[in-house]
Amino acid sequence: MNNHKKFGVWMDSHQATIVAGNENAENGTPVILTHIKGEEVSPSSSQKNEHNQKKSLQAKFFKEITTQLQNATHLHITGTGQVQEQFIHYLAETPQFKNTKTQESTSNKMSDEKLLAFFSDKLN
Secondary structure (H helix, E strand, O other), X not given: OOOOOEEEEEEOOOEEEEEEOHHHOOOOOOXXXXXXXXXXXXXXXXXXXXXXXXXXXXXXXXXXXXXOOOOOOEEEEEEOOOHHHHHHHHHHXXXXXXXXXXXXXXXXXOOHHHHHHHHHHHOO
16 A cells, blocks of 8 residues: 555636545545635735735635645646646645645646546546
8 A cells, every 4th residue: 555645636716626636535536625716806906905915815725725635745736827836836835745746737627527537547
C-alpha cells in the first residue's frame, strides 16, 4: 500500500471542485470531495479598495481549497484562466505544500461525471 494522496482540483476565479484520487476512494476510482464557491468582490468607488478586497477574497478562497487537501503528495489543477498558476504559487509559499508535486492543465467547466473521468486518467 502506498501512502500517496492524490487530489484533483478544477477551478476558475470563483468556484472549485475538489476530487480525491483513487488511493483515497474505497472502490479505486476518484470521488468528488466538495464544491467550493468563492465570494464575489463588491463594487467599490475606490480602485485600491476593490483590488485589496479581491486579493483578500482570493486568499480566503485558496485557503478554503487547501483545507480539503490534507497530506496531499500529488495535485493536478485544471480550469480556465490564470487562477491555476496563482493557486500553484500560493501552494509553493505554503509550508505544508512545499513538497507536493503539482501539475496543471487548462479545461473548460464540465459535469461532475466528466470531471471524474478526466481525473481518473490524470491521477493514476
